[in-house]
Amino acid sequence: xMRMRGANWGxxxxxxxxxxxxxYLTSHRVCYVAAEDPRKYSVAIDLKELDRVESQAGFLKSSxxxxxxxxxQKKKPENPRSATASPAVSHQLxxxxxxxxxxxxQPNLPQTSASPKPINATWICPICTFSNPVPSxxxxxxxxxxxxxxxxxxxxxxxxFTTVLKAAISTATSREPPLPTSAPSPAQAQDxxxxxxxxxxxxxxxxxxxxxxxxxxxxxxxxEICGAPLAGGSSGSANRVDSPAPLFEQSHIAxxxxxxxxxxxxRAGGDKTFYERLKGALVQRKWLLQNAxxxxxxxxxxxxxxxxxxxxxESPQPSVQRPTGVGIAGLERRGLEARKKNELVIGNSFEDxxxxxxxxxQIVALAETLxxxxxxxxxxxxxxxxxxxxxxxxxxxxxTTKDMLSSGSETLYLSELAxxxxxxxxxDRKGILQxxxxxxxxxxxxxxxxxxxxxxxxxxxxxxxxxxxLWEKLKLPVRLRRFKSGLLVVQRYDWSDEKTxxxxxxxxxxxxxxxxxDPVPWDWSLFGQAITAQEAAHRFKWxxxxxxxxxxxxxxxxxxxREEGIEGLxxxxxxxxxxxxxxxxxxxxx
Amino acid sequence: MTAPFQFPPTYNFPPFFTPQPxxxxxxxxxxxxxxxxxxxCRHHRQYRISLIEAVETPLFHNAALRKRLDLREARAVVxxxxxxxxxxxxxxxxxxxxxxxKAMAWIWWKRPEEWADILVDWVEGTGQxxxxxxxxxxxxxxxxMSQEFHGMDTDVMLRSLNILVKRGKAQIFGxxxxxxxxxx
Numbered sequence: 222x223m224r225m226r227g228a229n230w231g232x233x234x235x236x237x238x239x240x241x242x243x244x245y246l247t248s249h250r251v252c253y254v255a256a257e258d259p260r261k262y263s264v265a266i267d268l269k270e271l272d273r274v275e276s277q278a279g280f281l282k283s284s285x286x287x288x289x290x291x292x293x294q295k296k297k298p299e300n301p302r303s304a305t306a307s308p309a310v311s312h313q314l315x316x317x318x319x320x321x322x323x324x325x326x327q328p329n330l331p332q333t334s335a336s337p338k339p340i341n342a343t344w345i346c347p348i349c350t351f352s353n354p355v356p357s358x359x360x361x362x363x364x365x366x367x368x369x370x371x372x373x374x375x376x377x378x379x380x381x382f383t384t385v386l387k388a389a390i391s392t393a394t395s396r397e398p399p400l401p402t403s404a405p406s407p408a409q410a411q412d413x414x415x416x417x418x419x420x421x422x423x424x425x426x427x428x429x430x431x432x433x434x435x436x437x438x439x440x441x442x443x444x445e446i447c448g449a450p451l452a453g454g455s456s457g458s459a460n461r462v463d464s465p466a467p468l469f470e471q472s473h474i475a476x477x478x479x480x481x482x483x484x485x486x487x488r489a490g491g492d493k494t495f496y497e498r499l500k501g502a503l504v505q506r507k508w509l510l511q512n513a514x515x516x517x518x519x520x521x522x523x524x525x526x527x528x529x530x531x532x533x534x535e536s537p538q539p540s541v542q543r544p545t546g547v548g549i550a551g552l553e554r555r556g557l558e559a560r561k562k563n564e565l566v567i568g569n570s571f572e573d574x575x576x577x578x579x580x581x582x583q584i585v586a587l588a589e590t591l592x593x594x595x596x597x598x599x600x601x602x603x604x605x606x607x608x609x610x611x612x613x614x615x616x617x618x619x620x621t622t623k624d625m626l627s628s629g630s631e632t633l634y635l636s637e638l639a640x641x642x643x644x645x646x647x648x649d650r651k652g653i654l655q656x657x658x659x660x661x662x663x664x665x666x667x668x669x670x671x672x673x674x675x676x677x678x679x680x681x682x683x684x685x686x687x688x689x690x691l692w693e694k695l696k697l698p699v700r701l702r703r704f705k706s707g708l709l710v711v712q713r714y715d716w717s718d719e720k721t722x723x724x725x726x727x728x729x730x731x732x733x734x735x736x737x738x739d740p741v742p743w744d745w746s747l748f749g750q751a752i753t754a755q756e757a758a759h760r761f762k763w764x765x766x767x768x769x770x771x772x773x774x775x776x777x778x779x780x781x782x783r784e785e786g787i788e789g790l791x792x793x794x795x796x797x798x799x800x801x802x803x804x805x806x807x808x809x810x811x
Numbered sequence: 812m813t814a815p816f817q818f819p820p821t822y823n824f825p826p827f828f829t830p831q832p833x834x835x836x837x838x839x840x841x842x843x844x845x846x847x848x849x850x851x852c853r854h855h856r857q858y859r860i861s862l863i864e865a866v867e868t869p870l871f872h873n874a875a876l877r878k879r880l881d882l883r884e885a886r887a888v889v890x891x892x893x894x895x896x897x898x899x900x901x902x903x904x905x906x907x908x909x910x911x912x913k914a915m916a917w918i919w920w921k922r923p924e925e926w927a928d929i930l931v932d933w934v935e936g937t938g939q940x941x942x943x944x945x946x947x948x949x950x951x952x953x954x955x956m957s958q959e960f961h962g963m964d965t966d967v968m969l970r971s972l973n974i975l976v977k978r979g980k981a982q983i984f985g986x987x988x989x990x991x992x993x994x995x
Contacts, residue, residue, distance in 0.1 A: 742823065742875040742876050743823045743824060743825060743876065744820065744823060747820060748823075748824050748825075751825065776832070776833055776836075777833060779833055779835050779836055782826040782829075782831050782833070782836050782840075783826055783829055783831065783832070784825040784826040784828070784829045785829045786825070786829075786878070791825075793824070793825065793826045795836055796821065796824050796826075797821060797824065797826065797827065797831070797836055797839045797840050797843060798835055798836050798838075798839035798840075
């Protein structure tokens with residue numbers, strides 16, 4: 222988005238109230254926001270409506286300008302042929318005044334294409350003198366002798382090209398505005414228009430034809446006799462404020478159907494950047510990918526009459542009256558609006574993420590091709606390619622993600638994930654494994670690991686397990702171990718059951734030396750005390766699940782035995798099989 | 812009978828009352844239970860136990876620890892005892908009186924063969940070979956007061972004597988309930 226001061230909205234004349242503001246460029250629109258009263262005097266045009274943009278450097282006191290040409294309208298309401306239900310005279314007047322502004326082509330500029338619709342023009346057939354309309358697609362600027370011309374409607378003879386061209390040009394020039402300060406225009410045209418204005422308010426509202434002087438019914442757009450367009454005179458030259466531009470109501474801007482160009486004057490600079498960006502935006506055509514957010518309707522529609530959303534060149538949308546929300550319905554609607562807005566914002570931000578991801582894929586693809594081109598044949602070197610690729614990915618500081626790599630390199634993803642995990646586990650700064658007493662369940666690790674990825678690019682459980690199974694193959698300093706119950710745990714490679722049992726036995730020995738806090742019905746110096754998984758977890762900083770598994774492992778080895786009671790499962794030193802058989806009565810005989 | 816039964820130390824070991832999942836531990840647990848039951852029965856001169864009654868006795872119920880061996884577990888122990896050592900059992904130290912009901916069991920703190928040997932030893936030691944004794948005399952007679960088989964269960968005595976008959980060392984005669992035995 223660009224910010225700059227000063228924008229002209231209009232063609233030749235400075236438009237009142239649009240003289241000081243900021244111009245914004247978005248991916249979908251060019252906007253002008255007035256510095257004062259922006260709710261009222263702000264306009265926008267969709268980029269998809271733009272035909273081309275021209276830049277004009279500043280010269281002396283003239284500020285640099287950007288001229289924006291919208292695409293020609295397909296249908297024009299004031300086209301006499303299409304206007305079957307012609308509007309009221311007053312409306313027509315306003316329309317024509319707008320049109321006169323819009324069509325105010327500069328005579329010293331050769332771009333006659335700016336008025337590409339000489340539809341009101343007629344040419345006189347040299348054979349039968351019937352006045353035929355110039356075809357609507359006839360453009361004097363581009364037309365040549367090869368252009369297809371329709372034959373005379375009366376006699377069917379094709380007209381010579383020059384006749385039509387002359388007629389078109391003369392009509393185009395005759396439509397120039399009859400303003401005193403404008404470039405000298407043919408007096409004849411002025412006369413016509415002036416006579417128009419004088420006739421425009423005819424007696425009884427009827428309209429005299431400017432060509433054959435037949436007085437037509439006011440609702441007609443064309444002369445009944447000769448077919449000439451009945452133009453209401455341009456009456457908008459009465460009041461001028463600070464610029465010799467016609468003063469017109471805001472609603473006229475809203476109805477500017479035929480605004481042929483928009484000029485932005487950059488009084489405070491920034492034109493070059495804006496021009497470059499605008500050109501770039503027109504090339505990128507982002508609006509094709511995504512619908513533009515709706516034009517925000519001003520919150521108080523009543524205070525800005527006629528300038529809701531209709532200033533853009535597209536057909537004027539009726540400003541949707543914002544229904545006044547009362548009660549629960551109003552609250553619900555407001556909630557709906559807020560949700561829509563949130564969706565939009567979230568959608569936009571994820572678009573950026575996806576773009577980033579797409580470029581990551583490209584980088585990986587590039588690395589792959591580079592590796593291939595550097596002499597490695599694909600047959601023998603897929604593993605090498607993977608290695609190179611993983612190295613380059615590591616060099617880029619990227620955490621391995623599944624999306625980054627194509628689906629074909631599953632093994633690469635898994636081995637990278639395995640390495641990531643091993644690094645993550647053995648990192649002394651984090652001390653994950655130490656904090657867990659040197660052993661933790663795979664599920665806990667999975668949770669911690671995914672949490673550390675901040676919720677993006679999470680590793681799936683199955684990938685996680687597969688990666689963990691690769692540790693041994695990759696000779697990483699961590700190992701996956703499966704307990705008897707199927708619980709998977711992660712531990713250091715030098716961890717062993719004997720170490721665990723040694724620790725447990727030390728602990729139990731301690732308990733046999735220290736009398737218990739409460740008197741117990743058994744001989745504590747002989748049996749010691751029971752230990753639970755919770756106590757073991759607390760003592761060795763294991764998780765409870767791991768502690769339970771380790772205790773059962775020790776039981777499995779015959780070191781411990783269990784006691785199931787109302788307190789739950791408790792473990793004891795295996796007095797039954799490890800103590801001397803002092804109480805074996807079976808061999809005693811009398 | 813006057814001296815209270817001396818429980819082995821394991822009796823106060825809480826895990827003793829929980830079936831152990833480890834095979835080795837379980838084996839020694841069963842062995843300890845077996846010897847406990849045998850010594851308990853010998854102390855009380857019991858030759859058979861009814862499990863339903865026994866689970867309420869201190870044998871299977873440690874009131875101090877508030878631990879007990881429930882009926883199912885006690886049955887499992889006796890089952891184990893009834894099997895021979897070759898079958899992975901406790902050397903036929905028990906025998907179900909009614910195999911299907913598994914409510915009453917002989918506890919063989921001495922097996923009938925062992926009793927037979929003791930009887931033969933006693934007969935020879937007292938020079939009564941060739942004489943005729945009634946079963947009642949053997950069990951309740953004044954002569955056997957000092958012997959271990961004094962006050963023995965009649966059924967056990969008859970089983971032991973039948974073993975001697977098979978060995979050809981004795982002969983049983985007389986009506987049921989008034990059997991006489993002649994030792995050779």
